[in-house]
Amino acid sequence: MTIARGGHRWYASVLCKVQMDLPSPTRSQSERGRVGVDLGVKYLAALSKPLHANEPGSAVVANPRHVRDAARRLTRAQQALSRTRKGSSRRERTKRRVGRLHHELAERREAHLHQLTKRLATEFSEIAVEDLNVAGMTRSARGTTEAPGRKVRQKAGLNRAILDASPGELRRQLAYKTKWYGSKLAVLDRWWPSSKTCSDCGWQNPHLTLSDRTFACGNETCGLQLDRDMNAARNIEQHATLDDEPPVACDRRETSNARGAPVSPATPPGGRQEAKKREDTGPPGPVPPQRSDPLASPPRGQEQTKLF
Ligand SMILES: [Zn+2]
Numbered sequence: 001m002t003i004a005r006g007g008h009r010w011y012a013s014v015l016c017k018v019q020m021d022l023p024s025p026t027r028s029q030s031e032r033g034r035v036g037v038d039l040g041v042k043y044l045a046a047l048s049k050p051l052h053a054n055e056p057g058s059a060v061v062a063n064p065r066h067v068r069d070a071a072r073r074l075t076r077a078q079q080a081l082s083r084t085r086k087g088s089s090r091r092e093r094t095k096r097r098v099g100r101l102h103h104e105l106a107e108r109r110e111a112h113l114h115q116l117t118k119r120l121a122t123e124f125s126e127i128a129v130e131d132l133n134v135a136g137m138t139r140s141a142r143g144t145t146e147a148p149g150r151k152v153r154q155k156a157g158l159n160r161a162i163l164d165a166s167p168g169e170l171r172r173q174l175a176y177k178t179k180w181y182g183s184k185l186a187v188l189d190r191w192w193p194s195s196k197t198c199s200d201c202g203w204q205n206p207h208l209t210l211s212d213r214t215f216a217c218g219n220e221t222c223g224l225q226l227d228r229d230m231n232a233a234r235n236i237e238q239h240a241t242l243d244d245e246p247p248v249a250c251d252r253r254e255t256s257n258a259r260g261a262p263v264s265p266a267t268p269p270g271g272r273q274e275a276k277k278r279e280d281t282g283p284p285g286p287v288p289p290q291r292s293d294p295l296a297s298p299p300r301g302q303e304q305t306k307l308f
Contacts, residue, residue: 007103008096023182025125034126034186036237038194038229039167044116046229048128048237051119059230064112070105077101113169121177128186128240129174130194132167175243186240199234200224 004011036048044061051058077098084091120127171185178185188194195215196208203219208228215231217224224231 006106007100009103022179025182029123029125029181029183032124034128034237035120035124036128036233036235036240037120037170038130038233038236039170040229044112045170046227046233048230048233049124051116051123053123059233061116064108067105067108067112070101070108074098074101074105110169114173117170117173117177118181121174121181121183124183126184126186126242127174127178128188128236129171130167130192130236130240131171131187131190185243187243188236188240192235192239194232194235194239195228197231197235198222198224199226199231199238 001015002013004013032049032053038046040046044063047059047061049059050056051061077094081091081094081098084094171187174185177183193204193206196206197204198215198217198219201217201219201222201224203217203222205215205218208215213228215224215226215228226234
């Protein structure tokens with residue numbers, strides 16, 4: 001069991017091993033086939049096929065209003081905090097409020113992501129995502145006692161911004177949910193230029209920038225004009241390869257620690273973050289926290305204590 005603190009709440013996570021038969025895809029899953037998923041910043045995700053078969057508009061999954069509202073409240077609380085005097089009791093109160101709001105936002109975002117990943121895993125037979133090096137991108141700059149890291153706070157802020165879009169969390173949830181619901185996870189290499197390539201003819205636009213919201217194919221015989229993220233989602237669908245991991249069955253609330261982080265001391269720091277590492281939790285007994293592993297360090301201001 002792992003005890004974790006998040007915001008103003010405490011959480012207890014219990015790990016257990018359960019044997020289960022892995023289902024095969026249903027007929028409707030097989031009919032819908034593979035879907036490509038591109039995570040967005042303004043919205044949650046763009047899909048190469050609509051999430052609901054009869055609603056073409058569901059190809060874009062928006063961030064729900066309650067997530068945006070929570071983000072706005074957090075911004076206001078942070079502004080209020082910056083106006084308080086150091087050491088004052090008002091500052092302490094506001095600080096606690098900021099912590100609560102942070103946690104609330106993270107929880108809402110995660111709940112929404114859970115809804116999406118379950119829907120994807122039950123609706124399609126294969127779900128294709130981009131392999132983003134989240135572990136590397138969000139590695140803590142903390143360093144060690146002997147060689148302390150530089151710009152730790154700045155890096156922590158950047159890490160938060162990257163984690164807010166949750167590409168690693170999307171993949172982590174899909175890795176086990178696809179197995180639970182009879183579908184498969186496919187992954188596209190992180191270096192594959194999914195935004196810059198035409199999903200119809202393969203023509204590449206190396207000069208595409210983040211502000212170009214529409215992909216316009218320069219190949220005269222093709223001439224595809226498509227929303228940039230939709231084009232990326234189609235490329236991800238077409239070019240991802242199946243991810244063959246051994247079966248696992250873990251959910252965040254049920255893993256060895258609340259983060260779903262690996263607990264095996266043999267886990268290489270910054271290694272791939274698939275759930276497979278949680279399959280074998282090593283010999284019983286206390287496991288030292290791996291401070292060098294960003295995935296093992298508590299997220300969003302959570303403090304964790306490994307009990308046994
Ligand atoms: Zn084209």
